[in-house]
Amino acid sequence: MFAFIVSRILQAxxxxxxxxxxxxxxxxxxxxxxxxxxxxxxxxxxxxxxxxQLGLDQPFFVQFATFLGNAVQGEFGLSYRLxxxxxxxxxxxxPATLELALCAAFIALAVGVPMGVYTGLYRHSWLSRFFxxxxxxxxxxxxxxxxxxxxxxxxxxxxxxxxFGRGDVARLGWWSTGFLSWSGIKALILPAITLGxxxxxxIMRLVRSExxxxxxxxxxxxxxxxGLPNRxxxxxxxxxxxxxxxxxxxxxxxxxxxxxxxxTETVFQWPGMxxxxxxxxxxxxxxxxxxxLMLIAAVFVTINLIVxxxxxAVDPRLRIGRGGGH
Amino acid sequence: MLRRMLCRAAVVxxxxxxxxxxxxxxxxxxxxxxxxxxxMDPHSQNVxxxxxxxxxxxxxxxxxxxxxxxxxxxxxxxxxxEPSRWRFTLRQGVRFHEGEAFTSDDVVFSITRxxxxxxxxxxxxxxxxxxxxxxxxxxxxITKAPDPILPNKLASVFMMSRSWSERNNxxxxxxxxxxxxxxxxxxTNGTGAFRLQSREPDVRTVLVRNNDWWGWREPxxxxxxxxxxxxxxxxxxxxxxxxLSGEIDFVLDPPLQDLNRLRNAQGLRVLxxxxxxxxxxxxxxxxxxxxxxxxxxxxxxxxxxxRQALYQAIDIQAIHRTTMRGQSVVTGTLFPEQVxxxxxxxxxxxxxDANRARALLAEAGFPNGFEVTLxxxxxxxxxxxxxxxxxxxxxxRIGVRTRLNAMPLGPFFAKIxxxxxxxxxxxxxxxxxxxxxxxxxxxxxxxxxxxxGIWNYGRxxxxxxxxxxxxxxxxxxxxxxxxxxxxxxxYRQDLPHIPLHHQMIPWALRANIQMPHTANNQPYFxxxxxx
Numbered sequence: 001m002f003a004f005i006v007s008r009i010l011q012a013x014x015x016x017x018x019x020x021x022x023x024x025x026x027x028x029x030x031x032x033x034x035x036x037x038x039x040x041x042x043x044x045x046x047x048x049x050x051x052x053q054l055g056l057d058q059p060f061f062v063q064f065a066t067f068l069g070n071a072v073q074g075e076f077g078l079s080y081r082l083x084x085x086x087x088x089x090x091x092x093x094x095p096a097t098l099e100l101a102l103c104a105a106f107i108a109l110a111v112g113v114p115m116g117v118y119t120g121l122y123r124h125s126w127l128s129r130f131f132x133x134x135x136x137x138x139x140x141x142x143x144x145x146x147x148x149x150x151x152x153x154x155x156x157x158x159x160x161x162x163x164f165g166r167g168d169v170a171r172l173g174w175w176s177t178g179f180l181s182w183s184g185i186k187a188l189i190l191p192a193i194t195l196g197x198x199x200x201x202x203i204m205r206l207v208r209s210e211x212x213x214x215x216x217x218x219x220x221x222x223x224x225x226x227g228l229p230n231r232x233x234x235x236x237x238x239x240x241x242x243x244x245x246x247x248x249x250x251x252x253x254x255x256x257x258x259x260x261x262x263x264t265e266t267v268f269q270w271p272g273m274x275x276x277x278x279x280x281x282x283x284x285x286x287x288x289x290x291x292x293l294m295l296i297a298a299v300f301v302t303i304n305l306i307v308x309x310x311x312x313a314v315d316p317r318l319r320i321g322r323g324g325g326h
Numbered sequence: 327m328l329r330r331m332l333c334r335a336a337v338v339x340x341x342x343x344x345x346x347x348x349x350x351x352x353x354x355x356x357x358x359x360x361x362x363x364x365x366m367d368p369h370s371q372n373v374x375x376x377x378x379x380x381x382x383x384x385x386x387x388x389x390x391x392x393x394x395x396x397x398x399x400x401x402x403x404x405x406x407x408e409p410s411r412w413r414f415t416l417r418q419g420v421r422f423h424e425g426e427a428f429t430s431d432d433v434v435f436s437i438t439r440x441x442x443x444x445x446x447x448x449x450x451x452x453x454x455x456x457x458x459x460x461x462x463x464x465x466x467x468i469t470k471a472p473d474p475i476l477p478n479k480l481a482s483v484f485m486m487s488r489s490w491s492e493r494n495n496x497x498x499x500x501x502x503x504x505x506x507x508x509x510x511x512x513x514t515n516g517t518g519a520f521r522l523q524s525r526e527p528d529v530r531t532v533l534v535r536n537n538d539w540w541g542w543r544e545p546x547x548x549x550x551x552x553x554x555x556x557x558x559x560x561x562x563x564x565x566x567x568x569x570l571s572g573e574i575d576f577v578l579d580p581p582l583q584d585l586n587r588l589r590n591a592q593g594l595r596v597l598x599x600x601x602x603x604x605x606x607x608x609x610x611x612x613x614x615x616x617x618x619x620x621x622x623x624x625x626x627x628x629x630x631x632x633r634q635a636l637y638q639a640i641d642i643q644a645i646h647r648t649t650m651r652g653q654s655v656v657t658g659t660l661f662p663e664q665v666x667x668x669x670x671x672x673x674x675x676x677x678x679d680a681n682r683a684r685a686l687l688a689e690a691g692f693p694n695g696f697e698v699t700l701x702x703x704x705x706x707x708x709x710x711x712x713x714x715x716x717x718x719x720x721x722x723r724i725g726v727r728t729r730l731n732a733m734p735l736g737p738f739f740a741k742i743x744x745x746x747x748x749x750x751x752x753x754x755x756x757x758x759x760x761x762x763x764x765x766x767x768x769x770x771x772x773x774x775x776x777x778x779g780i781w782n783y784g785r786x787x788x789x790x791x792x793x794x795x796x797x798x799x800x801x802x803x804x805x806x807x808x809x810x811x812x813x814x815x816x817y818r819q820d821l822p823h824i825p826l827h828h829q830m831i832p833w834a835l836r837a838n839i840q841m842p843h844t845a846n847n848q849p850y851f852x853x854x855x856x857x
Contacts, residue, residue, distance in 0.1 A: 148567075155573075164564050266561055267563075276528070279560070
């Protein structure tokens with residue numbers, strides 16, 4: 001087990017290195033931070049001075065090495081745009097994104113799994129047909145459009161929920177949370193639905209097809225033959241066996257939710273890391289962009305590791321396989 | 327009789343109470359625009375999003391009225407005692423928000439701070455040699471050469487407290503190499519009408535009324551707002567939705583396509599007004615061969631007839647009507663009328679005439695036209711990409727096959743600042759509200775000196791124009807006015823640019839808020855009245 005974790009971490013290192021190299025190389029094309037920082041009025045001398053100050057006159061690999069060296073120590077420098085330490089900026093925004101992502105994932109699982117089970121069991125009921133049609137909307141409509149439609153309905157027409165922002169947040173040490181105030185919870189609803197809808201429909205369709213698959217297998221027939229009640233057969237035997245692929249997908253999707261919260265955060269002006277990233281792109285704020293991409297890569301690597309470990313918990317065959325030394 | 331008197335007393339008392347209650351009542355304005363100020367440092371970033379918040383908090387020596395003309399600010403009087411020496415008499419009894427008295431020493435400090443290399447406000451102080459305190463409430467500013475428009479420039483330089491800045495290690499504007507955040511990035515201490523109460527970058531910035539502000543005694547500052555909450559919303563659709571749903575009271579930059587809807591919405595209104603920003607097309611008139619064209623061995627844009635042909639090929643009224651939906655002021659000159667030096671006689675366009683354009687092209691030796699790439703931003707000016715699309719189509723119609731290269735502002739500015747362009751569209755604002763700013767930046771030959779030709783990426787160069795610009799820098803009065811007029815005439819003859827239009831900047835707000843629309847796109851909440 002320990003050896004397994006170590007080997008996964010070692011595998012992750014080249015991934016991180018590649019991500020950092022690619023993202024760093026990309027930044028050469030997002031625009032000139034110097035032009036943006038100098039504003040409308042400057043002399044050539046001022047421009048040269050700033051280029052030197054930022055180290056942009058160094059060759060590419062020297063810049064990259066300096067960046068890596070600092071990054072390893074957790075030092076990402078000062079944001080060009082906001083003149084504040086990058087690590088601090090990201091730490092400030094992370095709670096917003098994580099709360100949003102966890103809520104979205106929760107909605108996706110809490111609604112998606114039961115819907116999937118239901119549509120798997122009662123394939124021909126009208127409710128199943130409705131769920132499947134509804135899931136098409138979730139899969140096919142782009143996130144920003146869903147967000148705008150929700151805003152239009154629930155904020156502009158009905159006036160029930162706020163259209164943007166995070167409401168009132170409470171500070172718990174370095175963490176800021178919207179769960180402790182009514183306005184914070186209300187503000188969370190629309191973005192969480194927007195962000196979770198795609199995952200919800202994905203999980204629902206996945207659970208449905210897995211259920212259909214499992215229900216055809218012999219041991220379900222035997223279970224029925226033993227006279228077990230339906231509830232036991234469906235949830236004890238069938239659902240449990242559909243969970244391995246669901247965990248894989250849900251885990252990877254959690255990474256995707258965090259990484260691709262960018263669109264949702266922009267639509268709802270949600271003050272998380274995605275919004276920070278988009279604004280940094282506009283200003284060619286290289287330190288923030290680099291740190292963000294590294295962080296997202298780290299999140300994916302970590303989630304992958306956790307998913308692998310969860311397999312062990314869910315699927316006894318894997319444990320036996322390892323232990324037996326096949 | 328007695329009863330009547332009692333009645334009257336009761337009414338008066340009730341009124342008095344009512345007024346008292348009204349005065350104490352919180353009047354909050356929640357407003358929004360797409361961007362958040364990057365810093366609260368008054369000399370670090372010369373951009374509209376920063377200034378629009380800071381000018382509520384800090385005062386300059388000389389303020390502006392709603393029509394943007396000058397009026398006394400922290401200085402009550404100013405005059406040119408010698409050609410290179412301006413004397414400012416400071417207002418008595420002014421205090422900073424944290425209690426320090428405002429004196430001439432703070433002025434000397436603030437000017438010196440704005441002069442630091444890390445300051446972004448060089449253009450407003452570049453002619454200043456030094457500032458000297460004469461006594462506690464008199465300051466002399468000595469310029470390197472006579473500067474006739476120093477007061478206009480100083481209207482953009484905010485005054486800070488020396489003791490507060492030095493105590494907080496902020497005697498210079500932020501240096502990008504520093505590892506630490508400076509105190510002034512998130513804290514302020516001004517003398518202005520509002521104090522910064524709290525700030526969460528990109529989320530919310532709350533200002534509260536400074537009841538001790540000197541300006542509340544002046545009759546023009548009748549504002550009754552007690553709290554201003556700024557909440558940036560980057561997405562256009564969400565910003566409009568927040569206004570419609572009542573979460574926001576005022577949107578500074580509503581998208582053009584939503585204006586009709588906002589006009590018709592209950593309880594909202596749209597304030598329309600011009601902005602001091604002019605869009606134009608500029609040509610590479612420097613290279614012997616264009617970078618992005620199929621013409622070899624010569625540069626068609628060096629031929630006045632070609633520039634004129636492209637000018638007359640543009641149906642600006644169509645762009646005004648369709649692309650801008652009427653929200654632009656068509657122009658034939660370099661800057662709008664709010665700018666000192668504007669001359670109506672020079673604001674005349676060459677007529678739209680596609681046949682004449684084709685004839686001119688043939689005359690210049692391009693009967694079959696040529697190919698060229700037009701560089702354009704797509705998120706900097708109102709409908710910038712659509713304007714360029716329209717122009718590209720109009721040019722193609724007369725035979726100049728135009729490829730459009732539209733980019734976000736980051737890569738766009740990076741590209742044109744490398745002179746890596748053949749023809750581009752730019753929008754130019756004039757914060758000093760004086761003609762020199764435009765001429766010097768856009769049309770002077772680039773020579774490395776501060777300001778000269780720094781935004782002249784077509785590298786237009788005409789010794790006659792340069793001479794006029796040098797004269798503009800030192801002349802005063804009618805003589806200067808005549809010089810600017812002459813330069814504007816030369817601009818029309820030489821056609822280094824094709825002028826297009828001045829931007830209009832509609833503001834959308836709740837109908838119960840009264841405030842003047844200002845052409846620098848800066849809302850002044852000291853004039854805002856909420857009913």
